[in-house]
Amino acid sequence: MNVSHANEQEIDPAVWERPQMRQALAARDMAAVYGLLQRIGISQRHIAALTAQSQSEISEILKGRQVMAYEVLGRIADGLGIPRGYMGLAYDASSARLVGTAVSNHYGDSDEDEQVRRMLAHAAQVTIGVATGDAEEWAEPLAPVETPAPHRIGMADVEQVETVTRTLRALDYKHGGGVCRDAVVAQLAWSQRLLHATCTEKVALRLHEALADQHNLAGWTSFDVGLYGPARGHLARALEQAKHARNSSLAANVLYRMGRVHLHCDRVMDALRFFQLGQICAQDASCERTVAMLCANEAWAYALLGDSELALKSISRARDELARASARDRKPPVWVSFFGAADLDATNGMVYAGLTDAHLETAEQLLTSAIESRDPSMTRSRAFELTALATVQLRSGDLSAGITTGREAVALAAQIRSARIIDRLAPLEDAATRRTHNCDAQGLARSISEVRAA
Template sequence: MRTALAAREVSSVYRLLRRTGVSQRQIAAMTGQSQSEVSEILKGRQVMAYDVLARIADGLGVPRGYMGLAYDEVTAIRVAVTREPSQPEESEEVKRREFLAHAAAVTVGANVLGTNSGSWVANPVQTPAPGRIGMTDVRQVEAATRALRSLDYQYGGGFCRDAVVAQLSWGQQMLGASGPEHVKTRLQVALADLYNLAGWTSFDIGLTDSARTHFGKALELAKAGGSEPLVANILYRMGRVYLHKESPNDALKMFQLGQIAAQESGSELAVAVICANQAWAYALMGKKEQTMQLIGRTRDEFARANLDDAEDWVKFFNETDVYAMIGTVHTVLAQTVDPMHTKFAIPALSRAIDSYGDEMTRSKAFNLSALATNHLLEGDIDHGARVGRTAVDLAESLKSSRVKDRLKPLLQEASKRRNNPDARDLADQITNLNVA
């Protein structure tokens, strides 16, 4: 039974229960399924959805950790970095240098800034692996990653991070299994993207060290699997961590490494993503000329990109995201260089916001916050406050500290205008959200 649970072979679990006298009707009652569903599973239908697996575990009284579904102590040992009490905590600057050295070594084979890849690199205890893996096992990892990424977009990293980490525990078991080389290669890429998502959801709730750990492992697996577009995507995401931490110089180094991988991949879409984020970094540094050059290149690369053939981890960068990035970059320039950039930021952000569906709640909140900031900069306080309140309402519905952090520029502009009652109310509303 433990073997069947660990492999998530629900059909085997149900057959074992039937063998000991548990009826289909009893299984259905315990797991919240219909009797016909139980019958289909007994005939071999696979169960892959995380929420269904969790409900089955809970209904049967099985610890979720037996199925790799819980971030319990066992999972933590397998996938989390632990630091010995005797080791002093490294400074953020040292951690960044170590990660850059590791990223450079993985991306271009360079040995720069020292040879130590850093104490943040995870060395998980190997778990018992299945004897042999096939493409079905890999597709399960890919399907789980897609489903969890959708939850992240809609509800924030805090809603699904533990589930992502639990999936890593399951996926990690398969790396030591035997199987055809093409299956192993695809598994490396699939697990790289799952680690990539673990890094992103960790970042979204403010766990920077955990994010760095997962991104580091993701880089290694993506490179081993020969996926340069995914290498570029991982480096872009780590650069975004540094942008969020107001360290554009460090972010730019990540993006420059990412650009090497993107160009090696031949993917114009991957190049466009990196260019857009490089523009953001330069905008934060107040360098308008470089910013505008990169915005232009973003448009050009995106226009040439083949969106239909794009892989999952870069397909998110569609026309809506191009407008969102252009609006974001001009918002930064409006704050740091020239308020006249609001005339470019507002239409771009408005177009992005109008295109977002309910499944992109977090992105919509980001852009509403930036749009409100631009309206305040233009002196349209009433409208800016109205848009800002919508952004705050969305932020309250998300389990994402990053969304709350991104409200800080809006809080700053609203606080400057506290003599206006609408601006004052908006500033108070943001402060009450624990942003200040």
């Protein structure tokens, strides 16, 4: 790459959208950012030219030196063309176009009569084809303007917040966090302003509960797109507000999600502690379904730690608790309503898959049962289960079934905006790659590699 003409060698903006890159940017891990750039052929010299750093500085950062100075981070972001928001940096005057200042000037800097006149003239020009608009400008957001929040709220206002959370959660289940995370975070920013409104104590407690669950969803969708730092921040706030609202069931659910974040990040002992803390809250809430969910995930953690005895013991308790919850026939809280027989089978399938190969047949049976009983709206869960089942089938030597299931898993994963799904394809890719003498297995491995690189 010719680095002597840096302006002609701008980095493709699509690079910043890749899950691994977004994760590194969110953490301001410049060593990871620079390393990822090098992997796609961008040299240290080119990085140095774009960021106004010396090559020795780039080398030191790649070796682990942290970049802490806000001014330097801003210069790096601007030089490489990184949207500042991806690194949690404020926009400066030079970034005004990215936040829609140019768009707002057409209508926001004049009185109403003038705005209407301009809009009519513009509409006429577009209608008859005299003006077509600026295609580059369409990719830029309009200037942000806060929606007015009420000064006094009642229970109906809180119920509206809860309804929005349920709607966005359904989108997350079906399409992945990448489709709705920004909407969740934006809605949360508005919902939090209701804390300044006048209301009764009963409404205030219900509002804190609603906000806790919205932070819960913001944390979960952040996790799903690989933004682990923001995920932890939202989940920590969710736990605080759930406890303030005296809702132990919701607090237990937040602790479950904290555990899942760390289980995914291979911090298994930390995940186990979160699951065990969650059980304390779930028992305080007398919520057997939540206890079952936490015990099942505790079993998964024990399996990854190689403790089959404790894993199987936790599975047994999870089954008993879910049976009690089903016998009570009580409508579960919305944040745990997803956990039923299919999820228990799926999690237990992961437990058995994590034990010795002697348990693979049981793992296959449980994962198959989970897929067969899975609600069609839970697309992401189905993708996880297909991926796990295909991996188990390949490991057990059933190549035909494993390749067929694997292809279905890859096709579904490509439709969902979830970094977690992409990460969870890695064991399947490894299992397929190991079948070096099977052309179909190698083809499956290549298709997974393409999806993971996209």
